[in-house]
Amino acid sequence: xxxTMAEKILARHAGREEVxxxxxxxxxxxxxxxxxxxxxxxxxxxxxxxxxxxxDRERIALVPDHFVPNKDIQSAEQAKIMRDFARKFNILxxxxxxxxxxxxxxxxxxxxxxxxxxxxxxxxxxxxxxxLGAFATGVGSTDMAAAMATGEAWFKVPATIKFIYxxxxxxxxxxxxxxLHTIGDIGVDGGLYKALEFTGEAIxxxxxxxxxxxxxMAIEAGAKAGLIxxxxxxRDYLKGRASRPYREAFSDEDAxxxxxxxxxxxxxxPQVAFPHLxxxxxxxxxxxxxxxxxxxxxxxxxxxxEDMRAAARVLEGKKVHKGLRLIIIPATQAIYRQAIDExxxxxxxxxxxxxxxxxCGPCLGGYMGILARGEKALATTNxxxxxxxxxxxxxxxxSGPAVAAASAVTGRITHPEEVL
Amino acid sequence: MEYRGKVWVFGDDVDTDAIIPARYxxxxxxxxxxxxxxEDADPAFMVKMQPGDMLAxxxxxxxxxxxxxxxxxxxxxxxxxxxxxxxxxxxxxxAINIGLPILESPEASKALQEGQEVQVDLKxxxxxxxxxxxxxxxxxxxxxxxxxxxxxxxxxYVQQKVAGQKG
Ligand code: SF4
Numbered sequence: 001x002x003x004t005m006a007e008k009i010l011a012r013h014a015g016r017e018e019v020x021x022x023x024x025x026x027x028x029x030x031x032x033x034x035x036x037x038x039x040x041x042x043x044x045x046x047x048x049x050x051x052x053x054x055x056d057r058e059r060i061a062l063v064p065d066h067f068v069p070n071k072d073i074q075s076a077e078q079a080k081i082m083r084d085f086a087r088k089f090n091i092l093x094x095x096x097x098x099x100x101x102x103x104x105x106x107x108x109x110x111x112x113x114x115x116x117x118x119x120x121x122x123x124x125x126x127x128x129x130x131x132l133g134a135f136a137t138g139v140g141s142t143d144m145a146a147a148m149a150t151g152e153a154w155f156k157v158p159a160t161i162k163f164i165y166x167x168x169x170x171x172x173x174x175x176x177x178x179x180l181h182t183i184g185d186i187g188v189d190g191g192l193y194k195a196l197e198f199t200g201e202a203i204x205x206x207x208x209x210x211x212x213x214x215x216x217m218a219i220e221a222g223a224k225a226g227l228i229x230x231x232x233x234x235r236d237y238l239k240g241r242a243s244r245p246y247r248e249a250f251s252d253e254d255a256x257x258x259x260x261x262x263x264x265x266x267x268x269x270p271q272v273a274f275p276h277l278x279x280x281x282x283x284x285x286x287x288x289x290x291x292x293x294x295x296x297x298x299x300x301x302x303x304x305x306e307d308m309r310a311a312a313r314v315l316e317g318k319k320v321h322k323g324l325r326l327i328i329i330p331a332t333q334a335i336y337r338q339a340i341d342e343x344x345x346x347x348x349x350x351x352x353x354x355x356x357x358x359x360c361g362p363c364l365g366g367y368m369g370i371l372a373r374g375e376k377a378l379a380t381t382n383x384x385x386x387x388x389x390x391x392x393x394x395x396x397x398x399s400g401p402a403v404a405a406a407s408a409v410t411g412r413i414t415h416p417e418e419v420l
Numbered sequence: 421m422e423y424r425g426k427v428w429v430f431g432d433d434v435d436t437d438a439i440i441p442a443r444y445x446x447x448x449x450x451x452x453x454x455x456x457x458x459e460d461a462d463p464a465f466m467v468k469m470q471p472g473d474m475l476a477x478x479x480x481x482x483x484x485x486x487x488x489x490x491x492x493x494x495x496x497x498x499x500x501x502x503x504x505x506x507x508x509x510x511x512x513x514x515a516i517n518i519g520l521p522i523l524e525s526p527e528a529s530k531a532l533q534e535g536q537e538v539q540v541d542l543k544x545x546x547x548x549x550x551x552x553x554x555x556x557x558x559x560x561x562x563x564x565x566x567x568x569x570x571x572x573x574x575x576x577y578v579q580q581k582v583a584g585q586k587g
Pocket of ligand 1: 066103104360
C-alpha cells in the first residue's frame, strides 16, 4: 500500500516502515520553534522537566517577532525570558532585533526548514514550511518544552486530502486567492485533523512565495499540515540556502487519500474574505462598497518579496487615499533590504505609506496599527476573527497584496484592474 | 474524575482570539490571563461565571492560534470542563497537555442549554444533563491521551520518562 508524503515523513522520523492514518507515533523532530509569546511558557515548563540541557542547541529556533521591538514593559520581560534562555543554552538560531523577521518568512529564508523534514513550532502557522515539502505543524508551548528536552514529539498520523488545481492562473490571481477560495469552499474546519496536499498545474507554476502563502493558511482550514511536493522551484530556492543535507519525500502513485478535490482555476477572480472568518471568501468584484480605514501589507502570509513587488506594481506613481492609512511591513530584514534595493520602498514612501521594520505587529492586534471601534481594515494577513486587529467592534478583511494596494489607492475594496 | 456545574453555551468556531485576545498576551501569568477569559465572545463572562462552571460550544472550538494561553486562561478561570461538538486540533492537544478536561460530543453540544446543571464523568466519558436527565456519551480518547491525562499532563509524563532513562 502506498503512502502520502505526509505519511512517509512521519514514518521515517518514527523509525517505521510504514504508518497509516490514525496511528499514534513518537517521532524525532528536525527543528523546534518558539516565539516571544509561546517560548516563555515553554521555558517555564522546560525547567519543570528537570533535564540539564536542551536536546540539540542547533535544532531549536527562537524568534522574537510578535511584540518585538518590544511594545511595552511586559512584552520586554517576555522577550527577555527567551533571550536569557537562548544565552544560557547557547541556542544557535536565536534571532535578535535587527537580524530577525517574522518567523515563518525567516526560517525558510535562513535555510532551516527543508524538504522531508519533520518540524514542530509553538505557533499555528508553522504549517508554512509544508510549501517546501516538509511535514510542519503547530503545537502548544508544552509540546515545545517536551521537544526541547527530548527531541521528540507525539503525532497522530493524519489522513490526507489532495487538492488538484487545474488550469493557468489568470492575471492578478496568486497563492492567496487560491487558498482563500479553497477555505471558502471547504470551510474553517474542512481540513480539521487532516494533512492537505496541494498539487496540479497551477501549483507547479506558482513561485515559492505564493506556495508559502498557501501552506501558511492550511491551519485556517483546521488542517495539521499543508504540503507541496518539492520540484525545480523548491530546489532553486534552497540552492546556497539549505543549512543541512535533506531527503525529499513524495506521495506514492497508489497513496490513499481521504478525499480528492479538484478546481479549475483558469477563471478564478482575486478573492477577499469578509469578517469574521477566513471562509467568508468571495470575488473582489462582488465585495460591494466597503470603505476602509486601514490597509496592512505584511505578515507571514504575504510579507515576502513577491508580495512587496506586487504591491509596488500597483502603487507605482499613485497616492494612498486621503481617508486611509497604508502600513507596509516587509517580513524579514533581507526582504526589507531587497525592497529598498529594488526601489520598492521609494514607491511606497512616495505613495504615502508607512514602512516598518519586520514584526508581526498589527497582524495579531499587537501594536503598529491597531483598529479603533467601528474601523475597517483590509490586510494581507491570515485571520479576520473578532478583535484580531484591535477593538472587538472593528472589522478585518483579507486579500492578497495587489488587491490590498489597489484598495489603499481608492479607499475601498478594489480590483487591481480598476486602478491600472 | 467527576465534575458538576452550570453550563455556559457558545456557538461554532469559537477562536483563540475570542478566548484570550492577543492584546493580553504580553503576560503568561495564568491569573492575569484568566481575568480576560472569553472577553471578546462575552465581555461579562468573568463576572457571571462561578468556579466549577462548564463551557459548551459547537464545532471547531479553539480554532486559530496555537497559544496555550487559551486553555490556560480557561483552566485558571476555574472552568471545570469544556464540551464541544469538535475541537480545533492544536487546542485539543494543548488542553490534554496541560490537564484541562475536554469532551467531544456533537449530541451534547446540540442539546445543552445555557444555565442547565451538568455532571461529567471523565473516565466513563459521560455527560449527564441534570436538568433534563439526558445522558450523552463522548468520543473516547485514544489510549495514549488517557495515559497523558492520568499522569497529569505532558510535563509530568516526560518527567517520569526522563527519570526512568537516568535511573
Ligand atoms: S505574522 Fe501574524 S500570523 Fe504570522 S506569526 Fe506573526 S502574528 Fe502569527
